Amino acid sequence: MADEMKMRATLQGDVADVKVLMTHVMETGLRKDSKTEKFIPAHFIDHVVATLNGKTVLDAQWGIAVAKNPFINFKIKGAKPGDKIALNASDNLGTQYSGETTVAAK
Amino acid sequence: MTAGKPYLVWPVVLFGALSVLSACATRPEAEKTRMAPLELEKPASAAPWVRYKGWPSEMWNEYSTLAVAVPSTLSDPIKFDGPITGDxxxxxxxxxxxxxxxxxxxxxxxxxxxxxxxxxxxxxxxxxxxxxxxxxxxxxxxxxxxxxxxxxxxxxxxxxxxxxxxxxxxxxxxxKTQKSPAKFKDNLENPNTRPVPVETRDNFDPFLNEAMAAVEKGKGLFSKEGAGKKSCASCHTDPGSAFKAWAASMPKHEPRLNKVIGVEEFVTRHARATTGEEYLMQSGGNLALSIYLRFLANGQPINVNTASAEHKQAIKRGTALLNRKIGQLDMSCADCHTAERGANKWIRGQWLGEFRGQIDHFPTWRTSRSEIWDITKRLQWCNVSVRANELWPGAPEYGDIELTISALNNGMKLSVPGIRH
Missing domain, CATH: 1.10.760.10 (Cytochrome c-like domain)
Structure with a gap:
């Protein structure tokens, strides 16, 4: 779902600098609705996997400490122009999100 | 559908709602010249107005605001015999x-x-x-x-x-101890040689400008259906061309409210009268829609009407307001933002810009506060900075000022959402 994830990968030498911006509420489950006084149910991304041409290069478990609309920035060694970098994320309610980008030449 | 019932309370709105229903899907040429339906009774912002959390809470009730001019009581010069002794x-x-x-x-x-x-x-x-x-x-x-x-x-x-x-x-x-010419450590410390700050960040890069997320949020809200199963998109089927230049022509004098309103207040009142959605000024939804509608007009030169009788009067009022000394610090907008006075100079480490160049990027992302600020909030902050009570967001004075500053910015291209310190 392209709307929920923006990705960019730029190459410096053989290192790809990958930036990903996700749109997600990241509700902790600890906040109360000011009108109803009830807890807002937890809804957050808890698993993030990045792949380079299908091979996993990053596997992270996330928790409620990550802010709303998370931003993740990481580097992959040995990347070439044209390589495909994908990011798959899932939240505690089981919704899947994914984004893909091609490494741009510098 | 029960949507007709509450509309009966306000005949003007009833008329507006009907015109929308008939205008939908096709929206013929003749409809475009008709006045857009607006809800006219309720306040467009939180009422009573309460200052934002995290802002100075002090009130300066004995001093002028943009709405109330308190006559200044000049003190008589105090006489001293001989030199003044102090520490x-x-x-x-x-x-x-x-x-x-x-x-x-x-x-x-x-x-x-x-x-x-x-x-x-x-x-x-x-x-x-x-x-x-x-x-x-x-x-x-x-x-x-x-x-x-x-x-x-x-x-x-x-x-x-x-x-x-x-x-x-x-x-x-x-x-009396100040006897030797100023010696500065370097060019940065000397306000006469300090380099002028230039904003070089790409305000349309979503990785830099968090307000870019509001463009998509606004786009989403545009097609969100209200209680009456209508969304903005039900009537405005092609927003890209319909709003190609609209935001650049705002604010405008609204005869039914007898004041100048900008995109933000228009969104609040038009949504109430059409989809029934509530987008109070300064709410996230209002900012998102206001940014989206301006985003569609990006690149268009600001082109507010300066010729109509109402606008001439409003600009006259706005110019007077820009020159009114307000607050405990007794400062006018013009004190800091006209070249004859403080503009293009420094107050401590802050550069003061002229009126021209101050509005093309609003609403803007403020990196120093991690917030989106529309022009009203910016004006409110200026008020509080000179220790004058701010007005509520829908205040007619802010409309006059927004129009006056926009007129001074006519020809500058919209670039929304902006990014600033």
């Missing part, structure tokens, strides 16, 4: 202290050594002792300059209770 050390401390209205160094170069990043909107006072001014003159100028030089952008420090008479005597004593 120059304490005077220096007060002159450098930023916590009580900014301190002298906000506008004047002074001190030995000079404290970091002095401003230059006022004259360099580092050789004041040789100016040949009497102590009595200096005291009275600081206490209440308005009797001596009414057009100065100085603050009536004593008359507006920012400093006591004894503290001002200490300042006079300190000024």
């Amino acid at each position: 120059p050390k304490n005077g220096e401390k007060l002159a450098f202290d930023r916590s009580r209205g900014g301190g002298c160094v906000a506008c004047h170069v002074m001190g030995n050594p000079i404290p970091p990043l002095p401003g230059n909107t006022g004259p360099d006072l580092s050789e004041y002792a040789s100016w040949g001014r009497s102590d009595e003159f200096t005291f009275n100028y600081i206490y209440d300059h308005r009797k001596i030089k009414p057009d100065s952008m100085m603050q009536p420090w004593g008359a507006h209770k920012l400093y006591s008479a004894n503290e001002i005597k200490d300042m006079v004593a300190f000024l």
